[in-house]
Amino acid sequence: MFVEMRGITKTFGPVLANDRIDFTIDRGEIVGLLGENGSGKTTSMNVLYGMYPPDKGEILIEGRPARLKSPRDAIRHRIGMVHQHFMLIPSFTVTENVLLGTNGERFLGSSETQTIEHLANENGLTVSSTAVVSGLAVGQRQQVEILKMLYRNAQVLIFDEPTSVLTPQETEVLFNSMRSMAVAGRAIVFITHKLDEVFAVSTRIVVLRRGRVVFQSAIADADKDKVIHSMVEQEITKAQLTDSALSSESEVILQVDKLSALNDYELPALDGVSFRIHRGEILGIAGVSGNGQTELAEVITQLRPATAGRIVLLGEDTGRKAATWVQDRIAHIPESRLETGIAPTMTVGENLGMKDFPKFCKTGMLRLRAFLSWGRDLIKQFEIDTPSINEHAANLSGGNLQRVILARELSRGVRIIIAAYPTHGLDIAAAEYARQLLLAQRKAGSGILLISEDLDELFSLSDRIAVLYRGKIVRIAPTRELGLREVGMMMMGQQGSRERRG
């Protein structure tokens, strides 16, 4: 075995991220490392790459124990990692980026250009060593990151969800390159959510769940159903929807027609998505993150332009409406709390009143006393734990910040709610509180778009579920007609069998 990880345990505070993980990889292997978000895939590989020391366990390289205290140590042991987010200097050439931080810096402009060109050709990479990085497409930038590792003589290459930013064509190039690297005797670890990709390129498959290895097998012996079975939790909490009084006649509150949009890399992220949400209905959006959910929420709340399609709120097309018209009709519980939901340097009161302050304005003047007493009421009503209304929001805990956002968005009497990962990162009590609030809103006649990665949450809260994969809705159906495994499969790009949940 080239690398052997034995009994690796890693905790972050109360969270057990890796629980006695045993993992091996040898030359010539491509290991697909699968698991849902939070299953510990990235953590285990970060341990191997020297990013954090394990609490327990040991790592052997070619049979000898190795202490990897930093990525520098890992690279010395010929272990390299290609991250999701690239660390390149745009104004430098490919060669310069590759040489940066190595002794090769001294050879800048010399024969190293050819060495790197050669390295690229050998490993099926198409990027030119003299190109300037700022002019490269995403897939080629990723190749530069790979070259960085190859130049440092990495024999084990760890790819952290490398295809999430790639087009299908770029993905094919990457896979070919992975194959030729393996043939040349390197070892590849491929972290992903996507089942098809694992079966397309891996020689062996390892599945993690809740920080433990729950399945492994050679790819030839692996069965897709079994793999999915092992990834998805089976126990389901009881559905909390008792009053599914929804009928197709109730008013459509939000309608989305053939909506398309680009992501931050200007690549298609949403591709002709259509759905309707009625009064008193929760539509759950299931999907592995990065399949268009973020963009969907942002387009509906007008934080991101649509490239095609239309959005109809309460029967009116939003195309020509002012931003305030839309914001007055939509409650948004954003995915990125601190980036979008909160102004950390402003006070709790100001954060609560961010949207409603015009109600306290008279000829442009803010009636501060009424504004503050209204804010104090919200703090009480939503049980926000803060020393004072004038405390800076930055000093509140994550759960309390989410309460601030919930209070601001749900106290307005707005009937369209876009809730993106509303319980992400919250403790059990706070998460339950958020769910109860959403159910209360549903009862009061709101239409809710609930984006979540937590299938339990989606199944227990949603009237209907839509599965989003690569920017398209794969299936949309009433929750009772959907099975957990079926949704899990569709989330990974497999057509679900039409089994019923019993």
Add this chain to the structure above:
Amino acid sequence: MSRLRFREVSLSPRATALTTLLALLAAIAAGALLLFITGVELRPAAQIMFTGALGSFRGLADTLTLAIPLLLAGLGVAIAFKAGFWNIGAEGQIFMGGFAVAWVALTLGDGLPSIIFVPLLIAAGFAAGALWGLIPALLKIRWKVHEVISTILLNHIAILWVNFVVHGPLNDGFGMPFSPILPRAAWLDRFLGTRLHEGVFIAVIAAIAIYILLKYTSLGFKLRLVGANPRAARNCGISPATIIVIAMIIGGGLAGIAGMSEITGVQRRLLDRFSPGFGFTAIGVAMLGKLHPAGVVVSAFFFGALMRGSRALQTGMGVPIAIADIFVAIVIIFLVGGVLLARYRPVWGKKEVNGKDV
């Protein structure tokens, strides 16, 4: 992986006051060290600076006179910074304000009563500064030109523009680099034989107005929200671009009024380089005042005293102007740096993980 990191904390008012005081003491110590190294006797130097800036009637009046443009331009910088726009262009806005005022005053000539003339000139100064401030705002919104670059470059243009007009179109005809004296009715009156002029009222009124704007108005709330988190503002249906344009109209306008008060109160004619860098010092004024109007008032006075004191050092003890300027710069670095950096606590430890993708 253990390494040194910095964590941002929010300071209590008491801690803020204490750090400011300590920074002030450190600033004085460092400044004294500089003077000592260059062979200046410290005790008389301190005495001359104090008397020159605060300890005499004339000195105090001069300090206040210097504080007027610092306060106006400092408020202008502060309001732009509050909106998250790094306006380094107050100096250029001062020059354009001064130019517009001189041009309007000389064009209209005598004949208007002071009660109409002065407000008209305030408006002219405001308009010219606002226009000059608007350019970098629009460049940023339309073409993403970074405002630090554009405002700095626009400073040069404005300074050289004034240089051109005082040698050319507005020259007084005697070949000196200044314009003719402005009509009497355009002047701001001075008090009790000092150089302190009515501009002090304009500056104080401006400070109060900005205080009310930021704390008690809808516009002020939006402005602070855009500065605190433009994305959150957009999520509330507020357009950051519009708010930045408004902030730069107000901020540039205030700096323009600083130019107006300098021209009509102190110089009474347009001349080359009439501002000795008020617009740059105003950045320090705004930062030290923590972008709060009351804080800006105090720090404008402090910087005025510092400028006056260093001039006294120059005239009273023959300290070279370069040394006096370095002294001022050291004090600014210590104070502004101390106040800004106090928010960061060094932490020696492991990388924090916020439960994301573990």
